[in-house]
Amino acid sequence: MDPANLRDLGGIDVPGGTVRTGVALRSDDLSSMSPAFAEKLLGQGLRSVIDLRSYAEVSQTGRGPLSALDLTYHHVPLLDTAASPAHLARRFGPMTPEQVGVLPSVPAPNPLPSSRTVKPSRSATSATSR
Template sequence: MLWLELDGAVNVRDVGGLPTDDGAKIASGRLLRSDNLQDLSPSDVSYLVENLRLSTVVDLRSPTEVTAEGPAPLTRLGHVTHVNHSLLPEHGFDATAEALLVRRKREEERYPGDPACAHYLGYVEHRPDSIVSALRAVNTSPGAALVHCAAGKDRTGVVVAFALSVAGTRREDIIRDYAATGQRLHQILDRLRGTPTYAGDIDRVPEDRHRPRAETMEAFLEQVDRRYGGVANVLGRHGFTDDELDTLHRRLRG
């Protein structure tokens, strides 16, 4: 796992180097993860495209977020493919106070005691199509693929955990990669406070409530195993074929 120091994003890393169950490692330069890419500098863009051969950006934000934030520097490059696969249940969403209360109660019932884990299970329940589509985009990228959301923590954490699981990464290292975002939490939240799209939500809870906890990802992966038979079964039920699983496995391992 390698941190990438950019001017305009603070939670960027290459998951290459993570150990696999059979003693190999995830290949470098295949899968990158990041927070919002709106503020990339020209030198950031050059580094990603020319040095790291970035060719595909997988944006997990909702259409509402994408519209509010507007074009990002990389979206202006015709040779970099951009795909948007939201993990949030957009259709038919009712934002009334009563509806939000019902939604929150359902999340709490899904996994009491860890709201983040409950939320992640919601991604699997409501948007498995987007998880499958995101991994297909990683699979077909000619060069490096970068997966991102707003903070690069929750939605990105789930999709990257699925990808690393397919590649045979040791579970403790999937969890370690997820929790590593906590090292940059203060910088991430400062960035989000700087845009009207996210500023209103950041300080509604103490900063530490935003921190990714290793226990959350551990519980989430255990629940995916227990409820759905594991990552491969979730993907297979929603159209990700055995050939695609094999391709992703080989791609991420080089």
């Protein structure tokens, strides 16, 4: 099974240029992908995963088949609770379809450590996820 909403961010304009194709992918929950699809991504050059899900979301579904692969994994939750539509509406206010994907800035997390698996403490990330 392919992950939901997996897409290449290549071609997106950013300050100073454009994101190169094949450099950054984004997806929904990666835990639902098949082991074969995970191996395919690894074969295509996947080396790092930055997981923005909340602690609750990660504890419910885990990391899936990617956890068995030689990848750098960073858990950097943007929200301290699972992101229901109601929660997002309270946090960011009402949004038109054109505004979806252009959310207000959130504080940057601490720099990512270079360890293979990152498990930040709840207290360290709760301040950055507000």
